[in-house]
Structure formats: C-alpha cells, structure tokens
Amino acid sequence: MKKRQDAIEEAYAAQWDEGKGSHHPDYNPQAKGKHVMKASRETEELLQAIIKLIYKKIEEGADVNFVFMEAYNAPNGYTPLMSACHRGRVEAAKALLRSGADPNYENDAGDLTLFWGIDGGIELIKVLLQYGADIDATSSKKDWTPLSYAKAMGKYGLTSEKGIYPEDVLKYYGATKYGKGPDCLGVRSPRESFNPSKETFSRDRGSYQKEPEHP
Secondary structure (H helix, E strand, O other), rough: OOOHHHHHHHHHHHHHHOOOOOOOOOOOOOOOOOOOOOHHHHHHHHHHOOOHHHHHHHHHOOOOOOOHHHHHOOOOOHHHHHHHHHHHHHHHHHHHHOOOOOOOEEOOOOEEEEHHHHOHHHHHHHHHOOOOOOOOOOOOOOOOOOHHHHHHHHHOOOOOHOOOHHHHHHHHHOOOOOOOOOOOOOOOOOOOOOOOOOOOOOOOOHHHHOOOOOO
C-alpha cells in the first residue's frame, strides 16, 4: 500500500514538474496573450480540492480571487468562486466566500459572478446574496443584470428545484432592475414560483424552500 501511495505522490509531483507543468486540465504552456499568468500550485489545487481541503489550500497560500485566463484556455477569465458556482458546489462556495472571495467579480466577457451562481442553482443565489453580491448589478460590457439573466434562463436547477424560477428568487430578495439581455427563448408561466412567506407555499419539496442558514 505504501509503495502504491508513494508512486501516486511521485506521479503527482511529476505532473507539476517544479512549476513547469500543471495540475489543471486546461493549462496551456504555449498560451499567448496579455493576461497569460500561471497560478501557484496551491491555487491550481484549490479548484480540485474537496471542502475539507479548501481551507488547507488557502492556509498554504492559495489565492481565492485568482483569475484563470489565457494560460488555462479561458480568455475571458473565471475565479475559483465562479467555478464552484458553475458546478453547483454550495459548500465550496461558502468556504471561498468566508475566506474573502469576491462575490461581485466581473470577468472580461461581462459575466457577473452572480450569473454563474444562477447557473448553479437556487441555493447558490442565496449564498452569494448573503455574502454581499449586488442583486441589481449591471454588467459593464453587456448591460445585463441578474434579473434579466435569470429571466432568460427560465426554469433551471437540480431535480428538487424544477418549477422554481431563479427570476422569482431574485425578486423575492429585492431585485428590481432588468437589463437589456440576454434574449429570452420562451415565455414563462405567469405564476410566482418562490414566496416562502405564503401559507400555501409547501416546504416539503426541497432545500431551496427552507429558510437560509446563517452563513
């Protein structure tokens, strides 16, 4: 068993190759552009880390606000928090936010972090708002807002979230500003799908309907 573990560790170290290699699957050592920058080993490992390791990687020096760009085949950029949101990793997003991740970062494509949270599901929307995401922010490059983005997404989320419109969640928490895009590809139901204060709002259909826990 020890020999096998040693071999795994040696292969992992060889992958990094004293900084010449990478643990990131999209890393391109031949990348060119004005934003080509290689992350530290700890920062790359942060994207791969499970919850119990996230704080350890941060203690080792991982940059929670590092922007992965051309060197990682991402010319528009994304942060570890954006990655956690896009993948629907609620607890990972909480850990990053508690450690200083910026919930209001906007990448070079004009994508707000909250857009990626909307893609990740209802719980991530609530977590980002709890940690200070601007609910009525406007993308500087697209003139999109969280409300207009959510409206375009329509129904979205995990199986337990079907039938809940992200647009209604944002409105429930106070969003009022619609931007000019993206284009909506369909027409949604006129009913309000998210109002936990109503007596008729069932609380046995999924975690998205529970009162948000203290961060």
